[in-house]
Amino acid sequence: xxxxxxxxxxxxxxxxxxxxxxxxxHGDRQATIDSLRNKLSADSIHIFRFQNVRPFVxxxxxxxxxxxxHGAKNTPINVNGLQxxxxxxxxxxxxxxxxxxxxxxxxxxxxxxxxxxxxxxxLDIKYMTxxxxxAIVDRRYFELDLxxxxxxxxxxxxxxxxxxxxxxxxxxxxxxxxGGGVNIIIKPFRWIGVSGMAGLRxxxxxxxxxxxxxxxxxxxxxxxxxxxxxxDTRYYLIKKPRYKKQIKQLLLQ
Numbered sequence: 001x002x003x004x005x006x007x008x009x010x011x012x013x014x015x016x017x018x019x020x021x022x023x024x025x026h027g028d029r030q031a032t033i034d035s036l037r038n039k040l041s042a043d044s045i046h047i048f049r050f051q052n053v054r055p056f057v058x059x060x061x062x063x064x065x066x067x068x069x070h071g072a073k074n075t076p077i078n079v080n081g082l083q084x085x086x087x088x089x090x091x092x093x094x095x096x097x098x099x100x101x102x103x104x105x106x107x108x109x110x111x112x113x114x115x116x117x118x119x120x121x122x123l124d125i126k127y128m129t130x131x132x133x134x135a136i137v138d139r140r141y142f143e144l145d146l147x148x149x150x151x152x153x154x155x156x157x158x159x160x161x162x163x164x165x166x167x168x169x170x171x172x173x174x175x176x177x178x179g180g181g182v183n184i185i186i187k188p189f190r191w192i193g194v195s196g197m198a199g200l201r202x203x204x205x206x207x208x209x210x211x212x213x214x215x216x217x218x219x220x221x222x223x224x225x226x227x228x229x230x231x232d233t234r235y236y237l238i239k240k241p242r243y244k245k246q247i248k249q250l251l252l253q
Contacts, residue, residue: 058083067212093133127153143185191228
């Protein structure tokens, strides 16, 4: 009886020790999993954190008109631009813009005045602006901004006869300009949407010229939030799968 009793006691002790060891191992594993989840949450907060200062890059393509004082017609021009700046507290955007008319707009344009005289004009414009944009409304699906700008514009203007052989008029110079408008962005998805902008452009100081640079402009296109793309890529494609893989390995142990 004594030997059998000792055997039973030993078996019970082994079972109890196994249960305690398993519970301890389970507790350590759960603690590690909880630690990983807390770290993932902390990384998520860091990735999607509010930023007081962040860079801004924008591609600006505008459509506009320039009036020819020879009395022919308004000449449409397409302007391509690059904006570089800084966004402050998600409300204020300041920076510089570099612009040039498209190659198509640089091609000679046929003009015909009231006396049926045909001429061709050719125009080249480049300018730089300092711009400021204030976000009046910035919601998940909708954004309303007020852009303002001042800058310097250099231009070259040529007017030739109907055969494009004789130069009738030539001028070049620099004008100071300012402008303002409204920019609307509709964001059906987190990082892609459509935008539209319209505004007015005014010449501040103008030398004698046959061109009138005052007028309206508009643009529309695709809106991309590069920052949000980078954020989602870091979290959903890098950080989260890595944590899931680590947790899965722990559960299989």
